[in-house]
Amino acid sequence: MRHLIDILDLSVEEINEILATAEDIIANPAKYAHSCAGKQLATLFYEPSTRTRLSFESAMLSLGGEVLGFSEASSSSASKGESVADTIRVISCYADIVAMRHPKEGAPMVASMYSTIPVINAGDGGHNHPTQTLTDLLTIKREKGRLKDFTIGFCGDLKFGRTVHSLIEALSRYEGINIVLISPEELKLPSYVKKEILKAKNIPYTQTTDLLEVMPQLDILYMTRVQKERFFSEEEYLRLRDSYILTVEKLETAKKDLTIMHPLPRVNEISVAVDNDPRACYFKQVQNGKYARMALILKLLEVL
Amino acid sequence: MNIDSLHNGIVIDHIKAGRSMEIYKFLNLDELDCSIAIIKNVPSSKMGKKDIIKIDAVLDVDLNALGYIDSGITINLIEDGKRVKKYHPELPEYISNIVKCKNPRCITTIEQELPHVFKLTDRENKIYRCIYCESKAELSQ
Known part of the structure; x- marks a missing residue:
């Protein structure tokens, strides 16, 4: 059993x-x-x-x-x-x-x-939350046709986001995975995840606070919710929150076959206008x- | 100071000075009827000072668990007045009810009867993680 x-x-x-x-x-x-x-x-x-x-x-x-x-x-x-x-x-x-x-x-x-x-x-x-990870893997498999050789960007709350940690752990067992970590300083991926998974398994990764800068290189963009309660001040939250809202404009430099994922629920980190973009896969993710x-x-x- | 030699028993040597009582409590030595000597602050050429525990009985416990508390100690098994085995305890794969999980979100915080079990996940760095929530055990020094 x-x-x-x-x-x-x-x-x-x-x-x-x-x-x-x-x-x-x-x-x-x-x-x-x-x-x-x-x-x-x-x-x-x-x-x-x-x-x-x-x-x-x-x-x-x-x-x-x-x-x-x-x-x-x-x-x-x-x-x-x-x-x-x-x-x-x-x-x-x-x-x-x-x-x-x-x-x-x-x-x-x-x-x-x-x-x-x-x-x-x-x-x-x-x-x-392993069935969320299975869901994410199935979505990647169906959208990309493979579970290897791609660049995936994780954006938003990478510190507390368990879906991100689990997916990184699962992907670390496949070949040719390149990871881009996009988050404010306050919500960076914990160092133990970097040390015990990324460094231990020689997974190439980069860290940035600028989503626009890395957008053109991404095959997959995994968005997460930036939660207000994680911040020390309202001003800081408001300042940072807006830099991680995915809009139609921000997608202008993205690849034509980008896959946009989100574990949901979404609050405001993906503009509703993006839903009509064929690259938006988060509702397909639910079905998967x-x-x-x-x-x-x-x-x-x-x-x- | 003279302590009689053991006939059948265990000598736990090279304990860091001051930590013998921790080991005494961990092994529940207060529950034994046999003679036990706790010798503190013994001069040591290697350690400066050390503690020693002599137990005049053969214990039915996994002494390797002591490796978590103090990896530098030496265990000597005595039979018929002679030392038959001398070894350093290895870090055990699992430690049970030696340290408590400090993660307030761990299931052990609400289910009082669950054993607090930690698994060795990194031998080199002596890292143990809670088998339930994977939080790191706070290391003993």
Whole structure:
């Protein structure tokens, strides 16, 4: 029995296999419409995350399975003080697979230690969110046709953005990846990520505070939200925020086949006018998230 | 100062001066009935001063875990009054309930009965990370 707690739990071969399954699902959805008939997915969401929960539920329903669960801690036994270990042992009696979101880092890992069914980490605080990384990898694969030999720019909050850290970690196992880090000084990629991933694996990277300067060299632009609460002062936030808003004008020097990604939700960091640009892929990314989760469920349930 | 020699037991030598009580507590030596000598500030040609612990019993614990607390110590196993083994403890792959995770966002902060387990992720730099949240353990010196 396998769990998915951290994206590195999967080998490159397994990730490639999941992405291939996802692409086959996209091409032949009917083939998989009853693959999980009679199976149940429990969505244990200790904090609200409507998008991720609905993505998992939609994925299971599209596989012919059923879903049960809760969408916030107050409606679960956690509000009575039940431990994660006990909850998962109970849920193991009802469901065939679990997707867990928890505000505390490591909670899904604890669940996996006591579970008799596969556990998928659907986000544990600011720590891991491996199905977002699978989603991002599938999007890159579909848009670029490959998972190697490209320059990807990460823009915005690179300090606290877990999706950025996980994607960098996942991409570090592929060849020919060139990384450009675009952020204000205050939100630079943490030095331990640079040391333990980029430097340790000899991944070429550059750091800049100027998005426009690097725009022409990017094959992929991964935007993230710059959050107001990260800044010391309102003035500083307002000054920096505007330098990381992607507009139609800023895209003038970008490549014609640029892929613009964003894990969503977006606030104002991508102008709505950009949505009509064929290079904007963030809503396709959401769609890909469902397919990536379908493929993952199939793999963990070993129904293929 | 005279301390009787051991017949069967353990001598933990080359402890950094002043740290013997930490090891005493870690090994729960207060729970033993046997003779135990804690010798502090012993003159040492290599270390200037050192501590030594002599335990007149064979303990059923993984003494390698001491490597996390003080990697310079020497462990001598004594049988029938003779030293049968002398070694430096290696850094253990995992340490359990020796240090607590300080990350306020870690699951261990709300689930009191979870063991605090850290995994060795960088032997050279002696870095341990929490198995749940991957936060770095605060190193003992």
